[in-house]
Amino acid sequence: MxxxxxxxxxxxxxxxxxxxxxxxLSPSGEDPCRPDGGVSAGGGVPAGELSLPLTEGDYTVSSTYKSADRPGHRGIDLAAADGTPMYAMAGGVVTAAGPASGFGNWIVIDHTIDGAPYSTVYGHMWDDGVAVKVGDTVTAGQLIGAVGSNGQSTGAHLHLEVWDGGRLSGGAETDPQPWLDRAVTPGSGSTGTPSEPKDELRKKPTPPAGGEMPDTDKILSQEHLQVDSVRIGRAVALRFPGVQTIGGWRATDNYPDHPSGRAVDIMIPDYESTEGRELGNRIKNYLLAHKDEFNIDYLIWRQMYIPAQGQPNEMEDRGTPTENHFDHVHVTTDGGGMPTAGQKYGSAPTGGDNDSSESAGGTAAADCAPDxxxxxxxxxxxxxxxxxxxxxxxxxxxxxxxxxxxxxxxxxxxxxxxxxxxxxxxxxxxxxxxxxxxxxxxxxxxxxxxxxxxxxxxxxxxxxxxxxxxxxxxxxxxxxxxxxxxxxxxxxxxxxxxxxxxxxxxxxxxxxxxxxxxxxxxxxxxxxxxxxxxxxx
Incomplete structure (x- = not known):
């Protein structure tokens, strides 16, 4: 500014x-927040890890950093077949992407690691081998291009450089080998397998019902729930198929919400994982975006009390993940009274799809917001x-x-x-x-x-x-x-x-x-x- x-x-x-x-618009019920189903182009790597720029086994080192025969060589050459996919070694911002003297084409990505600035440089791609543009924010293990033999090159390879302090901001080149030594294969994700969320977390939402939401057996003890609680349970079950269990009525509790039928607990599968936390965040955001339609009084998620009106605040530590609401999103509603014979619950709010009130108000993508x-x-x-x-x-x-x-x-x-x-x-x-x-x-x-x-x-x-x-x-x-x-x-x-x-x-x-x-x-x-x-x- x-x-x-x-x-x-x-x-x-x-x-x-x-x-x-x-x-x-969310055609065909596709997840509007993750239209690719949640699978990144490069498969990703575990949080905090560096990614190899080429998949292990796809390359050989053909020239090292400042070797005896090439003392002016500022990087490492990784020989690979023309067109081999190439990945970002760390998360950061693309500061150069395109023609560069000697490189043919290059990509420069700036990173901040442990508070310090670095750049990684990728060279010799063909014109169609650059898959990012200046200003893109990338993650470790994300696909950024393909190996070529452009510029001053005698064969297909990736020329890789690492700069301490930044390539375009007065830094100094450093040996990339220590980075390669600690890097993991792109696509290793959080468990050593391709980085796709667990099946129950990555399912796409069911297309929203045009009229009445279907009943669901995911809501436990539904019989004594009031109308608003049933409506929320059905909507969440419909829009977030990864949810398998929604706690409902119980006879006794330290607070009156569940015994009165005004509350549900939306259990989050694998809640300690990145995918689980993301699922819980998106459910919380979806409900807050439609709090008036659902008649929500307040939510609790990950030890945060979030009222429908007013400011959220951190709760006291109650001890266990369940007591602190790390494994479920708690929702308390106004109630709406007990269901009557032939009770109708309407359709699930979708956050889009020709909803003119949202096109004017801005909540269309509210459940896609980060946390x-x-x-x-x-x-x-x-x-x-x-x-x-x-x-x-x-x-x-x-x-x-x-x-x-x-x-x-x-x-x-x-x-x-x-x-x-x-x-x-x-x-x-x-x-x-x-x-x-x-x-x-x-x-x-x-x-x-x-x-x-x-x-x-x-x-x-x-x-x-x-x-x-x-x-x-x-x-x-x-x-x-x-x-x-x-x-x-x-x-x-x-x-x-x-x-x-x-x-x-x-x-x-x-x-x-x-x-x-x-x-x-x-x-x-x-x-x-x-x-x-x-x-x-």
Whole structure:
């Protein structure tokens, strides 16, 4: 948001994205959030691992790093058949993709690993062997291209380089062999097999019922449930076939929700896995997106109490995963009374499919939005006057938690400087340009709620600035959900949101992802890295 060429884009982009109207269609019951069924192109690797750039067994090392016969060789050559699939070694942002002197074509991916910047470089692809573009956010093990013999090459191979500090930002090359030694085969996933979610987690939703939702035997003890609880159980069973069990009525409990028939517990298969947590997040998001239709009172998921109205808060530690709601999503409804003879429950809300109210309101892709894992805040380095507001700002929406907001404000203001002013006039903790503050800023009350007209308050006030930055991030994220769901926007949702803050939402829409601006490319890596310092262990 700071560079001169980006400042105008922020203002224009803010206006453009607030006018966006999008309808998401989900033909044939296909999962609108994961239209590929959840299988990444490269199969992925276990979390935290590096990926080999070529599948083990598909290549041989034909030239090493700065060998005696090639002391100027900055990388390693991996000989492989022309057209062999090529994968990203680590997650990051593509900062170069296309023609390059000597390489024929190259791909440069910038990474942040353990807080430090690195680049991996892939060379000698044919023109049709580059499968990514500048601005794409990739994951470790993702397919990025194919081996070729373009440029200064005497045979098909991948020329691989690793740069400490970044290839295009003044870093220094380093031997790639240690990276190869610790890398795993692409497609190894989390269990050493191709990285597809377990069958029960990756099933596509059943096409939504045009009228009455079918009954389901997945709801246990359904007989004593009130209407709202039955409606939720049927909708979840229909839209999320991975769910196999939904707890219902029970005669006794410490709380009246289940004995009264007002609550259900949606059990999450393999809840400790990435896929299980994602399934629980999506169910929670789906229910919140349609809380009024379902008459929801509150939810509990992964130790977070989430009321239909008001701010979520972390519950006390009750001991077991079940008591802390890590293995199920608890939903309490208003009730709706006991079912009558011939009771009808209607169709399941779908978040799209010609629903005009959603095309105007923006909840069409709400159940596709990403979630943080409810990180708590480490306040050690945060000035006292900001702590309350960063904590409140982290509850505005699910895309923004307190550590991310802290990292953004820290980076923007060069260390939480209230009076920070950039060379182009961006001001305060969140470095708002005056024109952006005029539409996105506002004075807030002691609870963080807007208490003045647009443009009131001050970007140097801890409360006004922190809450304005949080609201602006959340507005950007909401405006991007539909594009993420339908593929108009590609890349990591968090990176897209941060790119919108830095370069303007309109620029992200224009490029269909993180814009190819050097400042923005760095920004989407630096802010999450800064956020880690403010996340409690």
């Amino acid at each position: 700071r560079a001169g060429k980006l400042a105008v884009g922020v203002i224009i982009g803010f206006i453009l994205f607030t006018l966006m109207v999008v309808v998401i 943080f894992d409810d990180r708590s805040l480490n306040t050690g380095e945060i000035p006292e006057e900001l702590r309350k507001w960063i904590a409140l700002g982290g509850k505005v929406c699910r895309e923004v938690d307190s550590p991310l907001l802290a990292g953004l404000l820290y980076h923007e203001s060069a260390g939480f400087q209230a009076q920070a002013v950039s060379p182009v006039g961006a001001q305060g903790y969140g470095q708002f340009m005056p024109g952006t503050w005029a539409v996105a800023g506002a004075k807030v009350d002691e609870n963080g709620q807007i208490a003045g007209p647009p443009g009131s308050g001050s970007p140097s006030d801890p409360a006004d600035a922190a809450m304005a930055s949080a609201r602006y991030l959340c507005e950007i994220a909401e405006g991007q959900r539909a594009g993420i769901a339908d593929g108009t926007l590609t890349g990591d949702p968090q990176a897209l949101m941060l790119a919108g803050y830095n370069a303007g939402p309109g620029a992200v829409q224009q490029y269909g992802g993180v814009p190819p601006y050097a400042e923005t490319q760095k920004y989407v890596q630096i802010v999450p890295a800064e956020a880690e310092r403010f996340a409690a262990a």
